[in-house]
Amino acid sequence: MADQSKTRMTNQRSLILEELRSLKSHPTADELFIAVRRRLPRISLGTVYRNLQILSKQGTIRTLPDTKGQMRFDGDNARHYHVRCIKCRRVDDLPGRPVVHFEREREGKTNYRILGFKIELLGICPECNEREKPERQGQVRQ
Amino acid sequence: MADQSKTRMTNQRSLILEELRSLKSHPTADELFIAVRRRLPRISLGTVYRNLQILSKQGTIRTLPDTKGQMRFDGDNARHYHVRCIKCRRVDDLPGRPVVHFEREREGKTNYRILGFKIELLGICPECNEREKPERQGQVRQ
DNA sequence: CTGAATGCAAAAGCTTTGCACTAGG
């Protein structure tokens, strides 16, 4: 990992990284673009995409798929878990680490070569929860 | 759930559903379109998308985000878990159910209203594994 | 200096949508 070979730390790249790390919502490329543009008005969306791709290939940042197809980005490449809002789709970090006991024998039943797992909580963020108090409280599945 | 009001079971819809249920790879809309077109050559991609949306709104099928933004669909709406191939991105069902012990107190540390969780294994499917035997065996994170 | 990175704009996916026509119930 960390393939820094022939990579240049441009002003754009460092601002993108800085902004991504400061945002806690795991922004989409466009949200990040808007944020960075406040400080560097001439930056282009293409540059944001190119940098996000490079940084993620390097292992400096992480990507996570949005529920609706769009990509989201995470400036923290340390192992941690997420809570996802099923209403506004924002993603937050889960403080601490959930203890997961996997039934290891399960893996044997798959003919995949298992490399790891992914887990995240689903819920409604404080803002959305406030916005719609009287709602049915169904369990989310999957 | 199951909002069948004013919904018609057209030939297209039932073929889409049938094909989706028979495919084990959790296909994208386009893969499904190609499959259904073999039986109904005049069907359009738009119809596939519209039906997938309706069926998923009804709760008849499920959607899952692809690692690269695209959507995938699952004809089985019973609770079950998935293994995802990090190479070809196909998704398979995990036989049985993994036992997950969540550290419940964790949820208290989030200000989200927690409704559930999502877990899936990551790995390399038999086909891809065969295709590239001599590779580094890194642990996948997140 | 040199080529990696940028801005711009055009193009390429994937998905949605408007419209006139078809067909399910």
Add this chain to the structure above:
DNA sequence: CCTAGTGCAAAGCTTTTGCATTCAG
């Protein structure tokens, strides 16, 4: 019948890419 659903094509989003120019190392 009546209107949900269809095929087709156009439009909408998100993301990628070609190209001349800029700038980091």
